[in-house]
Amino acid sequence: KENIINRAISVLDANFQEGGFTIPSKGLYPFQWKWDSGFIAVGLAHYNTDHAKKEIETLLNAQWDNGFIPHIVFHTDDDSYFPGHDFHRSDLHPLSSKQYKSTGMTQPPVTGFILQDMLNIVDDKEDMLNFIKGQIDKVYDNHVYFYENRDPQNEGLVYIYHNWESGTDNSPVWDDIWDTMNPPEYTFERKDTTHVDASERPSKREYDHYLYIIDIAKQNNYDDTKIAELSPFLVQDPLFNAMLIKSNQALIELYGMIGGNDDKIAYLRKNQEKSIASFNKKLWNTELGAYVHYDLRNEKPIRHISSSSFSPLFAAIPSKERAEVLVHTMMERFGGDDKYLCASFDPTDDRFDPRKYWRGPVWINMNWMLYRGLKDYGYQEIAERVKNDSIELIERDGFFEYFDCRKDTGKETRKGYGGDNFSWSAALIIDLLK
Numbered sequence: 001k002e003n004i005i006n007r008a009i010s011v012l013d014a015n016f017q018e019g020g021f022t023i024p025s026k027g028l029y030p031f032q033w034k035w036d037s038g039f040i041a042v043g044l045a046h047y048n049t050d051h052a053k054k055e056i057e058t059l060l061n062a063q064w065d066n067g068f069i070p071h072i073v074f075h076t077d078d079d080s081y082f083p084g085h086d087f088h089r090s091d092l093h094p095l096s097s098k099q100y101k102s103t104g105m106t107q108p109p110v111t112g113f114i115l116q117d118m119l120n121i122v123d124d125k126e127d128m129l130n131f132i133k134g135q136i137d138k139v140y141d142n143h144v145y146f147y148e149n150r151d152p153q154n155e156g157l158v159y160i161y162h163n164w165e166s167g168t169d170n171s172p173v174w175d176d177i178w179d180t181m182n183p184p185e186y187t188f189e190r191k192d193t194t195h196v197d198a199s200e201r202p203s204k205r206e207y208d209h210y211l212y213i214i215d216i217a218k219q220n221n222y223d224d225t226k227i228a229e230l231s232p233f234l235v236q237d238p239l240f241n242a243m244l245i246k247s248n249q250a251l252i253e254l255y256g257m258i259g260g261n262d263d264k265i266a267y268l269r270k271n272q273e274k275s276i277a278s279f280n281k282k283l284w285n286t287e288l289g290a291y292v293h294y295d296l297r298n299e300k301p302i303r304h305i306s307s308s309s310f311s312p313l314f315a316a317i318p319s320k321e322r323a324e325v326l327v328h329t330m331m332e333r334f335g336g337d338d339k340y341l342c343a344s345f346d347p348t349d350d351r352f353d354p355r356k357y358w359r360g361p362v363w364i365n366m367n368w369m370l371y372r373g374l375k376d377y378g379y380q381e382i383a384e385r386v387k388n389d390s391i392e393l394i395e396r397d398g399f400f401e402y403f404d405c406r407k408d409t410g411k412e413t414r415k416g417y418g419g420d421n422f423s424w425s426a427a428l429i430i431d432l433l434k
């Protein structure tokens with residue numbers, strides 16, 4: 001146990017940059033990513049409080065004047081990643097950061113609950129609460145941004161306009177949306193496949209779709225109203241909304257500890273209730289016994305089960321009865337003895353691919369959330385299995401970005417795929433083992 005923790009610390013230390021942030025993985029991801037930073041800060045809080053605070057501070061420094069927080073902050077000029085800032089051109093938005101180059105899309109809003117986790121982890125509570133006092137309003141402004149700009153039907157459910165906003169970049173869930181689009185063939189040089197085998201990454205044609213959605217946003221200077229009107233990709237994502245709800249709850253509790261701020265607490269509470277009610281009403285699919293994505297552009301549910309379907313457990317969204325159904329669905333489809341928990345996509349679905357990024361492999365951040373959600377609902381044994389599977393995979397192959405969920409991979413002996421020495425795999429294993 002100590003040995004894994006020490007190795008995880010070496011990974012995080014090696015990925016920490018002079019600018020005060022941690023890259024997800026050398027070569028493949030050379031900048032700061034929003035939800036990565038959050039998970040990384042949890043690991044850092046266990047052994048280097050200064051770095052943990054820095055991680056969050058550098059991310060929040062890149063916030064725009066409208067409360068938006070971008071998915072990538074390009075702290076350095078590095079042409080080893082595509083698409084870089086010169087493709088994204090988020091400076092077209094009038095309220096974008098003048099100080100930092102970034103993308104014009106976001107990622108799951110984890111920062112609120114991460115701040116609360118950091119407080120729970122450290123010994124010096126007073127010092128951390130002071131830090132939180134200085135940062136919390138930025139996270140609050142980010143939530144206001146979401147509710148005021150990303151919820152056109154005023155339901156308490158926010159949309160994402162790009163698959164990269166979901167965090168689950170090439171999930172088979174998006175195939176339904178790609179079917180509704182016919183983007184041009186772009187000419188560009190892939191950089192990711194120079195670092196990682198192409199069989200573990202999205203296809204060229206998928207990238208055409210990704211770039212096309214960015215082009216539409218750019219043509220409209222990243223204006224939210226225009227994007228809501230025109231983007232072919234407009235989805236209410238259960239993972240994204242569960243993160244917002246979890247973070248909302250954390251902000252309510254943290255403001256409660258800080259004192260004052262009654263207006264902010266009232267605003268968060270009002271949205272919290274509405275969000276949870278809509279989530280249960282709109283994103284639950286009775287036939288599948290799981291939460292699913294909703295395609296807001298084409299006004300229909302996307303009927304596939306992914307690890308995002310189980311994330312509501314982490315945010316206390318389902319009732320006890322519904323949680324029972326959800327866990328049953330998970331164990332039936334994802335939980336066979338021949339598999340590690342938890343595949344990122346339904347192994348019984350034709351679109352499942354155990355090697356390819358978000359189309360099947362196990363991800364440590366999803367397992368970390370699932371572990372906590374299962375424990376909260378009293379599924380101690382399954383929770384332990386999720387934890388032990390995560391540790392076993394990492395012990396076996398190292399701190400990879402994702403892992404094959406099959407116990408028997410035949411001739412292929414390796415189970416770790418994607419980026420090596422991947423920061424959040426290291427950070428969250430530290431948290432699971434502490």
Ligand code: DGY
Nearest residue numbers: 033071082164169192
């Ligand atoms: C990538 O480049 O694959 C990143 O995940 C985008 O955020």
